[in-house]
Amino acid sequence: MTLVLVVFLVLVALGMPVAFAIGISGFLFFLTQNLDISIPAQVAVTQTQNFAILAIPLFIFAGNCLNETGLTRRLLDFASALTGHxxxxxxxxxxxxxxxxGGVTSSAIGDATMFGRVLGPAMRERSYAPGFAAGVIGTSAIITTMVPPGTGLILYGTLGEVSIGRLFVAGIVPGxxxxxxxxxxxxxxARRYGYPRERAERAxxxxxxxxxxxxxxxxxxxxxLILGLRFGFxxxxxxxxxAVAYALVVGVLFYRELSWARLSRALSNTVTDVGMIMLLIALSGGWGYALTWDRVPQTIMDALLGISENPTLVLLILVIALLVAGMFMDSTVLILLLTTMLxxxxxxxxxDPIHFGIVMVLTLxxxxxxxxxxxxxxxxxxxxRTDVPTYLRQSVYLWLALVTLIVVVILVPETTTWLPELIY
Known part of the structure; x- marks a missing residue:
């Protein structure tokens, strides 16, 4: 398994697309273990046959449709009315x-790109420090992963055989x-830099x-969505x-902004998004098989128990490892590679697998x-148009907020388990 990991990291460092790096390094494992080389193909197909995974392309399509209905503009107006003063x-x-x-985009990258384009020009006009403006847009985007239906939670629940409905509910309080x-x-x-109010009075x-x-x-x-999952509808x-039907009905009958051209654009964006994710899911099957074959989870557990048997300390160690891994690789890829192992x-x-799932997805x-x-x-x-050191320096309070959140969620598991236990 060590050779597989080294080959994977070398391929990624050379600039190979991550999906192909996963597939090639996973296939190498079967060659080195003298296993039947038809198994990787079987495992790749099996990865895509999980019925729960069907939720991913459907939610992505629903989100793209809702984004084409003018819904984003309405939410921005509502948020401005609440906080513009x-x-x-x-x-x-x-x-x-x-x-x-969060329930519409389900994507931190998509959210950051969208709000950067929508709010960025106005922030520059008001002379927001570029590092602070970048930090606000970036850190805000992370919220989308906790609000249902987050793609990361669906992947974790599917691969880890954990209730997706409970994960959706568990993400609300951290969100x-x-x-x-x-x-x-x-x-x-704002107080430190003397930024003015948008409006003198409350709306x-x-x-x-x-x-x-x-x-x-x-x-x-x-x-x-949560009520439907909770009551078994x-x-x-x-x-x-x-979600797809909901998006189409809202866009056509209520907002009346979902034209054929916009629907075509939503379909095109969905094909691109789904193609990338499903290729990753299929090719990650070889890694999952290799991890099980080499008993990697058991080895990791033995090593961790050698340090401490305290669940909280074990979780802290895993969080540090996940933070380091997240610095070098996309969170979706890491969720696919690490869920079955961790x-x-x-x-x-x-x-608790629900608590751990929220911590893992949030950390990655x-x-x-x-x-x-x-x-x-x-x-x-x-x-x-700012550099990374400036972005980090001018976003220091935002980073302290995220660190505080991680510490609270780790040390107080009830932040993730209370609401699922109450509802379910």
């Missing part, structure tokens, strides 16, 4: 909008906490209610099909914001 109001709008958009902590961080930064209650009513269909989306895959480790250590997603190759970090730094 605060200092650095656009920063607060970014945070609140990301929380409300709310992240939103609150980032808003506090934006407020502290009137009537204005807020009107903006909220225009966003009703977006705000109801994650609520309907549909499985996760059927929830994806419902879920058994977590269960043997006495950790934070890697999108960290040097040297955090994708979201590179996107926002390029958008605001």
């Amino acid at each position: 605060m200092r650095a109001g656009l920063g607060h709008v970014s945070v609140v909008s990301s929380f409300m958009m 709310v906490l992240m939103t609150v902590l980032l808003m506090v961080a934006v407020a502290l930064t 009137s209650v009537a204005h807020v209610l009107r903006a909220g009513l225009r966003s009703t269909w977006a705000l109801l989306f994650p609520v309907i 549909f499985t996760p895959s059927e929830a994806g099909a419902f 879920v058994p480790v977590a269960e043997m250590a006495g950790l 997603t934070l890697g999108l914001l960290t040097p040297p190759i955090g994708i979201v970090m590179l996107v926002v730094c390029q958008m605001f």
